[in-house]
Amino acid sequence: MEVVLASLIAVAGTLLGSIITFDFQRRSSARAEDFARSLQLRQERLATYSAYAGAVTALKQGAIALWFHQQSDPDSPAARSAFTECDRLGAAAENAQFRVLLLAEDATLVALAASAFDAIEPIRRASTRTELAAGEQALQGALNAFIATAAAEIH
Numbered sequence: 179m180e181v182v183l184a185s186l187i188a189v190a191g192t193l194l195g196s197i198i199t200f201d202f203q204r205r206s207s208a209r210a211e212d213f214a215r216s217l218q219l220r221q222e223r224l225a226t227y228s229a230y231a232g233a234v235t236a237l238k239q240g241a242i243a244l245w246f247h248q249q250s251d252p253d254s255p256a257a258r259s260a261f262t263e264c265d266r267l268g269a270a271a272e273n274a275q276f277r278v279l280l281l282a283e284d285a286t287l288v289a290l291a292a293s294a295f296d297a298i299e300p301i302r303r304a305s306t307r308t309e310l311a312a313g314e315q316a317l318q319g320a321l322n323a324f325i326a327t328a329a330a331e332i333h
Contacts, residue, residue: 197234219281220332226277227328233271234294238317240264241301245310265304271295284331291325297321 244264247257278291297320300313 201236207210223281223328224282225331227325227332230271230274230291231294231325231328232277233267233296234317234321237264237267237271237298238314240267241298242310242314245301245304263315268298271298282331284327287324287331289326290320290327294320294324 185274193254241262241304244257244260247254247260251257275291275295282291283289294317297313298319300316301310302314304310
């Protein structure tokens with residue numbers, strides 16, 4: 179009888195040890211997967227937010243180049259080419275903004291991205307160099323606010 183009881187205790191102990199080990203490994207694996215997922219999301223956000231800032235900056239440069247071409251000779255081939263390039267850059271910035279919309283958790287960040295994109299319009303509509311410079315500064319301020327909020331979300 180003692181041998182049977184000792185055997186049952188040994189089997190129960192082995193089963194209990196196996197169950198505890200399985201549960202520990204399952205939890206450890208789930209934590210590792212969560213960490214990997216959060217790291218991947220962080221990397222994706224970093225790439226997306228920096229790509230958006232770069233796209234808006236390129237659009238700003240394209241809009242400024244277009245402005246100067248339109249001031250000198252609005253019907254020139256260079257002005258038409260600058261308009262086409264500015265349109266292409268605008269589409270690229272809008273596409274980058276869509277990626278921000280998909281990845282951002284913070285509604286403020288989405289609003290700041292839209293604000294930076296909208297700040298291009300005063301540059302396009304500027305009638306003097308002073309208005310152009312003011313539009314450029316306003317855009318840079320909006321972009322800096324976006325970058326600061328994005329950095330806070332990433333960290």
